[in-house]
Amino acid sequence: MSAWLEGEIVENRHWTDALFSLRVQGAALSFQAGQFVRIALDIDGERVARAFSMVSAPGEPLLEFYGIVVPEGPLSPRLARLKPGERLFVASNPAGFLVLSELPDAETLWLMATGTGIAPFVSMLRADTPWQRFENVVLVHAVRHAQELVYRDDVERARVKHGARFRYVPIVSREDAAHALRGRIPALLRDARLEGAAGLKLAPADSQVMLCGNPDMLKDTSAALAERGLRKNRRRSPGQITVESFW
DSSP: OOOEEEEEEEEEEESSSSEEEEEEESOOOOOOTTOEEEEEEEETTEEEEEEEEBOSOTTOSSEEEEEEOOTTOSSHHHHHTOOTTOEEEEESOOBOSOSGGGSOOOSEEEEEEEGGGGHHHHHHHHSSHHHHHOSEEEEEEEESSGGGOOOHHHHHHHHHHHGGGEEEEEEESSSOOTTOEESOHHHHHHTTHHHHHHTSOOOTTTEEEEEESOHHHHHHHHHHHHTTTOOBOOSSSOOSEEEOOOO
16 A cells, blocks of 8 residues: 655646646655656545546645545545645555656657646656757647636746747637637547647657547547557567556
């Protein structure tokens, strides 16, 4: 069993009524960008835990987590109400294989997320490794409503720091939004609008694709990529598609 570290809330940022980010001090962890860890509260005499990806980059002084309120859930509504100075528990054993060290080399790294699945990719954008290994990095973030396109400050920092090497493709499915595509990632791959917005081609010879989001997106996007000749990346059989779902 993993040990539990106790952390203190420094900031609880509410992006919308349902989306929030926690910044936590005092729970030092060693992890790779893209990994997740369980965070917990003691509720009615029981420690209730759920997995959250780290938004913070390795080595940053504060841990950061991004979550959505599940109204009927036992944990997320309570996490969303935490105030600075209150405490939570963080497991000491980060896990997960949605990490750059598992990827073969390629020219372009495609990071495709829905909703809160953007969290591990923000961690990667904040780190040095993507920019050392890949010529281009494309972040695709698909949400239902434009107000859910969060972490735009990180997007802008990456754009300023890395220029044309960084491409950002926002997607909104339920309303028209300025500077965003409308639809779902699989359909936008099939009709080439996603590549058009990125200004880059997605081909097996020079691409690595990481997917994080809801199960339907993972399944449908993997199928759309497979139609182009991309295959799942495994240690024994290197490919181009890396997927991890912990919900």
